[in-house]
Amino acid sequence: MWSILSILVENKPGILFKITHMFRSRNFNIDSISVGVTDDPNLSRMTITTYSDEKQTKQIVKQLDKMIDVLEVEQLDEQRTFYRELAIFKIHISDANASMEINKLAMTYGGKVHNVRSKSVIVELTATPHQINSFEDIVRPFGIINSARTGVAAVERSTS
Amino acid sequence: MVDMSGAEALMHSLKNEGVNEVFGLPGGANLPMYDELYKSDIRHILVRHEQSASHMADGYGRVSRRPGVCFATSGPGATNILTGIATAQADSAPMVAITGQVPVEMIGKDAFQESDIIGMANPCVKYSYQPRDPSLIPQVVKNGFYIAKSGRPGPVLIDIPKDVQQNVAPMTFPKNHNVRGYNPWIKADPKDIESAANLLLSANKPIILAGGGVIISQAFAELSSIAEMLVIPVVTTFKGKGSFSENHPLSLGPIGMHGHAEANKIMTEADCVLAIGTRFSDRSVGTFEEFERDLSIIHMDVNPAEIGKNQTASVAIVGDVKDSLQSLAKVLAVKVVKRQETEWLKHVQETREYWHENLKIHPGEMSSHHILHKLRDVLPPNSLVTTEVGQHQMWASLFFDVISPGTFFSSTGLGTMGWGFPAAIGAKVARPDVPVVDIAGDGSFNMTENSLATAVLEDIPVIVFLINNYSLGMVAQWQRTFYDRRMIGVDQKHCPDYVKLAQSYGAHAIRAESLDEIERALKDALSSDVATVIDIPIDPEEDVLPFVAPGTSLKDMILPS
Numbered sequence: 001m002w003s004i005l006s007i008l009v010e011n012k013p014g015i016l017f018k019i020t021h022m023f024r025s026r027n028f029n030i031d032s033i034s035v036g037v038t039d040d041p042n043l044s045r046m047t048i049t050t051y052s053d054e055k056q057t058k059q060i061v062k063q064l065d066k067m068i069d070v071l072e073v074e075q076l077d078e079q080r081t082f083y084r085e086l087a088i089f090k091i092h093i094s095d096a097n098a099s100m101e102i103n104k105l106a107m108t109y110g111g112k113v114h115n116v117r118s119k120s121v122i123v124e125l126t127a128t129p130h131q132i133n134s135f136e137d138i139v140r141p142f143g144i145i146n147s148a149r150t151g152v153a154a155v156e157r158s159t160s
Numbered sequence: 161m162v163d164m165s166g167a168e169a170l171m172h173s174l175k176n177e178g179v180n181e182v183f184g185l186p187g188g189a190n191l192p193m194y195d196e197l198y199k200s201d202i203r204h205i206l207v208r209h210e211q212s213a214s215h216m217a218d219g220y221g222r223v224s225r226r227p228g229v230c231f232a233t234s235g236p237g238a239t240n241i242l243t244g245i246a247t248a249q250a251d252s253a254p255m256v257a258i259t260g261q262v263p264v265e266m267i268g269k270d271a272f273q274e275s276d277i278i279g280m281a282n283p284c285v286k287y288s289y290q291p292r293d294p295s296l297i298p299q300v301v302k303n304g305f306y307i308a309k310s311g312r313p314g315p316v317l318i319d320i321p322k323d324v325q326q327n328v329a330p331m332t333f334p335k336n337h338n339v340r341g342y343n344p345w346i347k348a349d350p351k352d353i354e355s356a357a358n359l360l361l362s363a364n365k366p367i368i369l370a371g372g373g374v375i376i377s378q379a380f381a382e383l384s385s386i387a388e389m390l391v392i393p394v395v396t397t398f399k400g401k402g403s404f405s406e407n408h409p410l411s412l413g414p415i416g417m418h419g420h421a422e423a424n425k426i427m428t429e430a431d432c433v434l435a436i437g438t439r440f441s442d443r444s445v446g447t448f449e450e451f452e453r454d455l456s457i458i459h460m461d462v463n464p465a466e467i468g469k470n471q472t473a474s475v476a477i478v479g480d481v482k483d484s485l486q487s488l489a490k491v492l493a494v495k496v497v498k499r500q501e502t503e504w505l506k507h508v509q510e511t512r513e514y515w516h517e518n519l520k521i522h523p524g525e526m527s528s529h530h531i532l533h534k535l536r537d538v539l540p541p542n543s544l545v546t547t548e549v550g551q552h553q554m555w556a557s558l559f560f561d562v563i564s565p566g567t568f569f570s571s572t573g574l575g576t577m578g579w580g581f582p583a584a585i586g587a588k589v590a591r592p593d594v595p596v597v598d599i600a601g602d603g604s605f606n607m608t609e610n611s612l613a614t615a616v617l618e619d620i621p622v623i624v625f626l627i628n629n630y631s632l633g634m635v636a637q638w639q640r641t642f643y644d645r646r647m648i649g650v651d652q653k654h655c656p657d658y659v660k661l662a663q664s665y666g667a668h669a670i671r672a673e674s675l676d677e678i679e680r681a682l683k684d685a686l687s688s689d690v691a692t693v694i695d696i697p698i699d700p701e702e703d704v705l706p707f708v709a710p711g712t713s714l715k716d717m718i719l720p721s
Contacts, residue, residue: 010341018282025283055468062465068287068307068342 002031003057004083004154007046007064008072011037015069019046022067028052028060032085032129032151043071047083047154049129076156083154087132089123092143102139109135120145161332166294167192167325169333170258171200173301176333179229181589183207183216187233189273190260192325194231205589205618208610210237212582214244214315215608218253219586222569223544225378227254227308227316228586234260235273238319239280243576245315246284250573251399252376254313256304263323264292277319286314292321295329299338306337311344312463313376344462348479348487355475356434356458357491363432363456365504366392369415371444372399372572373437373461373481380565382485383436384408389489389496393508395423397444399572400437402562412512413561416444417708418554422515424706424714426508432456437481440470441573446714460484520720522702525675528555528627531696534675535597535625536560538682542567543595544587548580548604551633554704556599578607584622585615595686597623602652603632609658612665615691623685624693626658629700637703641718662693671695 009015016035023030031049038045050060057075064073076083093099102121106113111125123139125132129152136144164172170193174182181203186194197204207213210232217228232241238259248255262271278288287307289300297320304316360366374383383403387394387410394404395415404411412423427433428450435457438444445451451471459466459473460481467476477484521529532555539545541563547553547570562568569587571579584598598605605626615622629636636650662669668690670681678696685692705720 014278017279021282055472059465059469062467062469066463066465068339071341 001051001053001057002078003050003052004076004078004081004152005048005050005061005064006074006076006154006156007048007070008038009044009046010069010071011042011044012069015044016046018067018069019048019064022063023060026059026063028056032149034151034153036153047152049152076154080157080159081154082157083128083152084126085129085132085152086150087125087127087136088148089125089136089139089144090146091121091123091139092145093119093121098142102142105135105138111135161330163328164331165192165196165326165328166291166297166320167196169294169297169331170301170320170325171196171202172331172333173298174202174229175200177301177305178226181205181220182229182231183213183220183586184231185210185213185233185237186231187237187260187273189234189262189322190231190237190325192322193258193260193320205614207582208613209608210240211243211578212608212611212614214241214255214257215247215576215579215582216586216589216611217255217257218244218248218579219546219569219583220590221248221254221313221586222251222583223587224590225254225309225376227256227305229256229258232257232259233273234262234277235275238275238277242277242281242284245281245317247571247574247576247579248315249284249286251571252312252314252372254309255315256308257315257317259317259319260325261290261319261321264321265323267321277317281317284315285317288317288319290319290321291324293329294324294327295331297324298331298333302334303337303339307339307342346462346464346479348477348484350487352475352477353484353487353491356477356488357495359432359456359458359475360390360434360492361495365430366390366432366434367426367430368392368394369397369427369433369435369438370394370400370403371397371436371438372403374400374403375566376437377462377480377482378566379436379482379485380404382482382489385489386485386492389492391501391505393426393505395419395427397438397441397572398557398570401557401570402565402568405563405565406561407563412508414557415714416441416446417710418557418704419706419708420515420558421519421706421717421719422512424708424717425511425515428713428715430455432458434458434460436460436485437462439466443572445471446708446712446716450713450715519706522699524699526673526696526698528552528698528702529559530675531627531678531698532556532559532599534678535599535682538679538686539597540595543597544569544584544591545597545599546570546580546584546587547599548601549575549577550601550604551629551637551704552599552601552627554634555627558704560599577604579604581605581622581624582608582611584624585611585620588620588622595623597625600624600626601633602626602628602630602658605658606652606656609661612662612667612691612693616666619689621689621691623682624691626693626695628658628695628697629702630654630697631700633700634704636700640703642709658693658695666690668692669695671697673697
């Protein structure tokens with residue numbers, strides 16, 4: 001089961017280490033992680049995604065909640081959550097046709113094309129992890145020279 | 161607001177927390193705090209190795225239920241103290257460990273005697289601080305003590321760079337803690353209490369499994385009251401040993417790898433378990449599958465993360481154990497008119513009698529069984545007992561009955577050899593009015609026996625009841641049992657001679673080779689005002705039995721042939 005956890009923590013040095021170390025020491029795994037300061041400079045929000053069964057997920061939430069620097073932890077409902085990840089792909093292009101095709105694919109996925117050169121192109125994509133995986137599969141035959149992903153950032157959608 | 165150095169503020173803050181004793185060893189990076197300690201009226205108890213400082217603070221904390229305080233310098237001092245911190249964390253003991261650190265500008269430069277103790281200790285502390293400004297020290301100490309002693313207690317590390325100890329700043333000493341992400345005072349939900357009461361009353365074969373949480377929250381009277389109201393048997397984890405008087409007719413003693421045969425047997429037959437303050441350790445329950453039969457589990461714990469961690473609960477009661485048991489007793493009192501002696505209780509009593517009559521014990525006079533019964537006979541019931549780690553510890557589990565609840569302490573979570581003796585010293589500092597005995601084995605005692613210097617020079621008269629089989633007995637037993645007697649690394653021969661060793665430290669020392677000699681030695685030790693080692697040679701081949709092999713179920717226990 002893929003879960004999105006939203007964790008509000010004290011914005012202090014070493015918190016990221018403590019959180020990630022809890023996952024390692026308790027034998028859990030992190031699928032993706034993103035961290036950023038909130039509108040309150042004393043607080044940061046971490047978004048962690050993880051693959052685990054229901055029992056493990058509950059335990060992860062409890063272990064996070066137990067940590068003194070964690071102010072809130074919430075397992076977000078995927079259907080009621082707006083979540084995105086940023087991915088950047090540097091893709092090999094053999095000719096102008098390939099360049100055009102990648103441009104078209106990027107547009108289809110709502111991506112942006114940067115730094116077009118004779119041998120490569122950079123595509124920036126902000127989408128769900130599933131969409132990014134799908135794009136990656138499609139462009140793989142062109143040859144992915146390099147790629148980087150940020151991990152998911154998420155907020156719950158408004159209920160009203 | 162008043163100007164003072166970080167070290168001076170530290171001593172002032174410790175006094176504000178009611179600290180009268182610290183255990184420690186000075187070094188380069190904590191000299192400023194030692195210099196302030198010199199000026200204060202806080203008693204410093206000098207150790208010979210920092211590991212012992214943390215074990216002493218641990219023993220002090222478990223007995224007084226106030227954080228024991230230990231000091232170490234940076235680098236190796238800090239890493240030495242870490243074993244004791246991890247031990248306290250594993251057994252939820254309140255402790256504040258204060259280490260010196262290299263000056264702030266040297267941190268991260270691989271300076272002399274620099275270690276990243278905050279990083280190293282992260283998985284084995286409840287919380288840690290490294291104040292980089294002296295003015296932070298008063299609040300850090302206030303918060304540290306609050307975290308260490310509240311909720312599920314644990315160790316807090318405060319690592320103070322040397323320049324932060326030296327520098328002067330305006331200080332304000334807070335009256336209150338300010339830890340906003342921590343709320344240990346969860347009150348049990350009345351609906352869960354009601355469900356638990358109904359489940360217990362509808363069960364045919366109920367049992368209480370009492371863990372260390374009962375001892376930490378001092379819920380002895382509440383536990384007794386519920387057991388007696390429902391007339392149901394009580395088993396304990398090893399950490400919970402002595403949470404229920406072991407001479408009570410409803411007591412079956414500890415379960416688990418080294419539990420009583422009757423306790424293990426009855427545990428496997430129960431249909432409803434009221435589990436109190438326990439994490440369902442593998443040592444207590446054998447395999448988790450054992451508990452997947454048709455069994456209702458009511459799990460009571462102060463720590464929400466314990467619920468469902470190792471064992472799924474039918475009803476979970478989160479909150480302080482004492483408070484939760486009081487609520488449960490009130491609900492039960494309304495529902496229980498008068499319980500008769502049930503078929504289940506009759507079966508429990510027959511099972512206990514069967515095992516008492518049929519369990520073969522080592523035939524020699526100097527068997528662990530006889531030795532520990534002798535210790536029990538001679539010791540006043542309110543004596544405090546610690547153990548080292550090894551065979552003697554498990555014999556203590558099997559054969560030493562704890563009569564006064566909350567008087568037995570052992571390293572049960574981490575299983576730290578060398579814990580018992582320094583912990584006994586800490587216990588004696590906390591309670592100088594009662595006898596304190598460390599039930600020891602030679603292998604474990606040998607790891608921290610240099611604490612004899614502390615016990616003698618600081619006038620802390622504890623008794624070391626040394627069951628000496630001249631070997632690492634538990635490892636030897638496993639090599640005999642599981643490795644076809646391929647014995648390696650376990651023979652300690654006759655070195656050292658513990659009587660001569662103890663005498664060389666100025667301690668009292670007696671070798672006792674019969675039960676009569678043990679009795680005389682104990683009486684002598686109890687009246688002595690100096691630490692005493694009673695060296696008791698036994699058969700190195702004696703095993704701990706019954707025994708549940710690792711990874712097997714409670715019902716598969718190995719019995720004496």
